[in-house]
Amino acid sequence: MLSFTHIEGCRLRQKGYYMENFSFYSPTCFVFGKDSEEKAGSLVKRFGGSKVLIHYGGGSVVRSGLLDRVKKSLDDKGIPHVELGGVKPNPRDGLVYEGIDLCKKENVDFILAVGGGSVIDSSKAIAAGVLYDGDFWDFYRGQWIEDALPVGTVLTIAAAGSEGSPDSVITREDGMFKRGASGDAIRPKFSILNPALTQTLPPYQTAAGITDIMAHLYERYLTNTEEVEVTDRLIEALLLTMVHEGPRVIADPDNYDARANIMWAGTMAHTNAVGVGRSQDWLSHTIEHELSALYDCAHGAGLAVTMPAVFTYEMSHNVMRFAQVAVRVWGCQMDFAHPEVTAKAGIEAFRNFLISIGMPKNFEELGAKEEDIPKLVDVLCNGDGRKGTISGFITLNEEECTEIYKMMV
Amino acid sequence: MLSFTHIEGCRLRQKGYYMENFSFYSPTCFVFGKDSEEKAGSLVKRFGGSKVLIHYGGGSVVRSGLLDRVKKSLDDKGIPHVELGGVKPNPRDGLVYEGIDLCKKENVDFILAVGGGSVIDSSKAIAAGVLYDGDFWDFYRGQWIEDALPVGTVLTIAAAGSEGSPDSVITREDGMFKRGASGDAIRPKFSILNPALTQTLPPYQTAAGITDIMAHLYERYLTNTEEVEVTDRLIEALLLTMVHEGPRVIADPDNYDARANIMWAGTMAHTNAVGVGRSQDWLSHTIEHELSALYDCAHGAGLAVTMPAVFTYEMSHNVMRFAQVAVRVWGCQMDFAHPEVTAKAGIEAFRNFLISIGMPKNFEELGAKEEDIPKLVDVLCNGDGRKGTISGFITLNEEECTEIYKMMV
Numbered sequence: 001m002l003s004f005t006h007i008e009g010c011r012l013r014q015k016g017y018y019m020e021n022f023s024f025y026s027p028t029c030f031v032f033g034k035d036s037e038e039k040a041g042s043l044v045k046r047f048g049g050s051k052v053l054i055h056y057g058g059g060s061v062v063r064s065g066l067l068d069r070v071k072k073s074l075d076d077k078g079i080p081h082v083e084l085g086g087v088k089p090n091p092r093d094g095l096v097y098e099g100i101d102l103c104k105k106e107n108v109d110f111i112l113a114v115g116g117g118s119v120i121d122s123s124k125a126i127a128a129g130v131l132y133d134g135d136f137w138d139f140y141r142g143q144w145i146e147d148a149l150p151v152g153t154v155l156t157i158a159a160a161g162s163e164g165s166p167d168s169v170i171t172r173e174d175g176m177f178k179r180g181a182s183g184d185a186i187r188p189k190f191s192i193l194n195p196a197l198t199q200t201l202p203p204y205q206t207a208a209g210i211t212d213i214m215a216h217l218y219e220r221y222l223t224n225t226e227e228v229e230v231t232d233r234l235i236e237a238l239l240l241t242m243v244h245e246g247p248r249v250i251a252d253p254d255n256y257d258a259r260a261n262i263m264w265a266g267t268m269a270h271t272n273a274v275g276v277g278r279s280q281d282w283l284s285h286t287i288e289h290e291l292s293a294l295y296d297c298a299h300g301a302g303l304a305v306t307m308p309a310v311f312t313y314e315m316s317h318n319v320m321r322f323a324q325v326a327v328r329v330w331g332c333q334m335d336f337a338h339p340e341v342t343a344k345a346g347i348e349a350f351r352n353f354l355i356s357i358g359m360p361k362n363f364e365e366l367g368a369k370e371e372d373i374p375k376l377v378d379v380l381c382n383g384d385g386r387k388g389t390i391s392g393f394i395t396l397n398e399e400e401c402t403e404i405y406k407m408m409v
Numbered sequence: 410m411l412s413f414t415h416i417e418g419c420r421l422r423q424k425g426y427y428m429e430n431f432s433f434y435s436p437t438c439f440v441f442g443k444d445s446e447e448k449a450g451s452l453v454k455r456f457g458g459s460k461v462l463i464h465y466g467g468g469s470v471v472r473s474g475l476l477d478r479v480k481k482s483l484d485d486k487g488i489p490h491v492e493l494g495g496v497k498p499n500p501r502d503g504l505v506y507e508g509i510d511l512c513k514k515e516n517v518d519f520i521l522a523v524g525g526g527s528v529i530d531s532s533k534a535i536a537a538g539v540l541y542d543g544d545f546w547d548f549y550r551g552q553w554i555e556d557a558l559p560v561g562t563v564l565t566i567a568a569a570g571s572e573g574s575p576d577s578v579i580t581r582e583d584g585m586f587k588r589g590a591s592g593d594a595i596r597p598k599f600s601i602l603n604p605a606l607t608q609t610l611p612p613y614q615t616a617a618g619i620t621d622i623m624a625h626l627y628e629r630y631l632t633n634t635e636e637v638e639v640t641d642r643l644i645e646a647l648l649l650t651m652v653h654e655g656p657r658v659i660a661d662p663d664n665y666d667a668r669a670n671i672m673w674a675g676t677m678a679h680t681n682a683v684g685v686g687r688s689q690d691w692l693s694h695t696i697e698h699e700l701s702a703l704y705d706c707a708h709g710a711g712l713a714v715t716m717p718a719v720f721t722y723e724m725s726h727n728v729m730r731f732a733q734v735a736v737r738v739w740g741c742q743m744d745f746a747h748p749e750v751t752a753k754a755g756i757e758a759f760r761n762f763l764i765s766i767g768m769p770k771n772f773e774e775l776g777a778k779e780e781d782i783p784k785l786v787d788v789l790c791n792g793d794g795r796k797g798t799i800s801g802f803i804t805l806n807e808e809e810c811t812e813i814y815k816m817m818v
Contacts, residue, residue, distance in 0.1 A: 027434075032685070
């Protein structure tokens with residue numbers, strides 16, 4: 001049986017106030033545009049850094065010359081720096097421990113992430129860990145991050161939105177599960193966004209980024225808090241931007257403007273500027289995390305397979321919401337006699353869009369295996385302190401999660 | 410003759426990059442919802458205030474008990490405070506000088522604005538003036554504000570967006586002209602937004618606020634920078650919110666949700682989150698400022714009369730942009746053979762919307778006089794250092810400004 005707690009809560013509120021109280025605080029300084037990485041040194045200085053750890057991933061930032069340009073910018077301002085590369089997609093706790101040790105040994109007081117969401121998330125984990133006496137993993141078990149070294153970013157992939165968010169996701173090597181941590185203290189002090197840096201990304205990674213951005217929007221759209229028109233409209237605005245720019249950038253990877261619109265939409269999608277005043281979902285993210293942890297697939301690719309299944313499962317709990325996004329974003333005609341037909345058409349249109357930009361449509365294309373479903377469900381529902389269920393727009397137990405994974409096969 | 414500089418500039422850029430480099434920095438902490446004014450004391454403390462000037466307008470914040478609740482919140486945290494009331498709509502420089510003297514005498518280190526845009530703008534001017542050796546009016550002649558006392562706000566009217574902006578507009582009593590000043594230093598440290606506080610506003614003031622918010626969106630929409638879909642869509646999202654919520658709140662002033670959506674849309678309209686990556690207009694504001702300065706009318710009411718005239722005058726310079734907002738926001742059918750018909754229909758739809766919520770439609774209803782036009786144009790084009798023209802989406806000389814004012818008669 002599904003839990004109807006959220007829906008009942010919504011019904012009970014019908015005579016009260018719908019729009020929930022909130023705080024919105026996004027103090028990150030975004031510096032956007034061509035050659036903006038040249039400002040790294042002056043930005044580190046402005047935000048108080050005097051000894052920097054440059055944290056990055058594989059060789060691409062080395063080969064492209066980006067790392068050298070960033071180092072030169074620091075050198076020009078007389079700011080000493082050490083380096084730690086090797087962050088992998090779905091970043092691991094092992095490298096975080098290494099980074100914390102390095103920062104303590106070298107008296108680092110500022111962390112500069114040069115890369116995508118994985119590098120930024122790893123940097124945030126290190127930043128929180130350096131100032132914490134216990135095991136940094138405590139934060140990924142649910143402890144709010146109160147204090148951290150300042151973090152700055154030079155973004156190379158439009159996807160995760162970590163450049164403007166208070167969140168970080170890390171994979172625990174012992175057990176291979178992904179968990180998130182949050183705190184205003186890990187919001188980047190500045191983020192440098194140069195769309196030209198994303199022009200060399202392979203189409204698959206570009207498409208996975210687009211999917212991740214759209215997931216951040218959908219997760220904020222699926223709610224049972226009514227009457228927050230402003231947030232609905234802002235999310236739809238960013239989804240419409242992705243619908244317009246996504247195919248343009250896949251057809252023409254050098255299109256700077258398409259890259260620029262996607263990059264800024266990706267940042268805005270995740271500062272929570274478009275998520276205030278109500279509950280949110282995040283079940284697709286929760287369910288996907290076990291896929292990318294186990295198979296090391298791109299998070300966005302996992303989401304492309306996960307979202308249509310989750311949405312189809314959730315749809316009956318708020319048909320009009322799914323119909324609304326179908327009409328306003330996907331241009332579906334409203335079937336006033338059968339709103340569920342419109343709702344379903346919107347999910348199909350989204351799925352077809354994801355397939356059209358090159359994303360996988362099922363377990364097989366993703367590289368996942370049906371026989372792993374029991375293992376996936378067990379880690380999902382019982383791993384690291386969970387007690388048999390996961391919650392978002394609705395609450396799901398093991399049986400229901402099994403059914404959702406099976407829909408993806 | 411009109412200047413075509415901007416349009417030619419646009420044409421020249423067709424082979425280059427359209428989306429312009431930008432910085433976006435909005436570090437204000439927004440605390441939104443019912444009873445949020447109770448957090449004033451703890452927020453002043455969090456942002457380092459130890460002696461507060463409470464700045465406000467007329468008696469309504471006294472009569473409603475809001476001022477007492479704010480003082481109690483400061484008292485509860487042991488924060489001493491002094492007061493300066495009397496801010497008028499279209500705030501004057503005289504009270505600013507008084508506030509600066511009071512702050513210096515009382516060693517105030519934090520300014521708390523309790524009111525609407527006028528109170529906040531006056532507070533920002535005082536905050537900048539206290540730390541400046543010269544005449545604070547220098548900032549309103551164009552000098553960037555580099556330093557200021559921290560400002561916090563408790564907002565009572567959804568309109569000006571000053572609670573999240575780096576801007577302030579003050580009227581110089583000697584000559585009665587309005588001028589603006591800017592600087593990140595005067596962005597509020599926090600802004601408390603309780604939609605319930607706006608429920609007692611008379612319909613005319615509510616409608617004037619709605620108009621001001623929509624003006625802030627249109628001014629950012631009218632541009633010759635192409636290819637910034639993300640900014641277009643975000644502005645349209647907020648305009649659509651106003652189109653939905655405006656009539657609801659006029660019909661039912663106690664509707665908390667309509668008030669809440671309008672309040673947050675008003676803040677988002679003016680942090681510049683929806684204005685990045687391109688040029689903006691602001692000619693309607695510039696042309697209106699002389700009206701509210703001379704007749705002391707509500708700024709929003711002045712904009713309701715000004716915008717349709719200015720837009721009709723500007724339309725031919727970028728017909729497709731006016732057609733786009735007509736289709737996407739006002740639901741006009743696109744006339745593909747005659748886009749100018751659609752563009753014009755969008756301006757008419759906007760004008761009818763403003764009239765429907767109770768705004769004036771011409772000079773007479775606003776209380777302005779045709780015979781004052783030469784005086785208005787002279788102050789507009791030549792006052793306080795200007796040299797015969799004003800610039801935005803297009804550049805206008807005295808003759809053209811005369812024509813625009815005449816269209817409003």
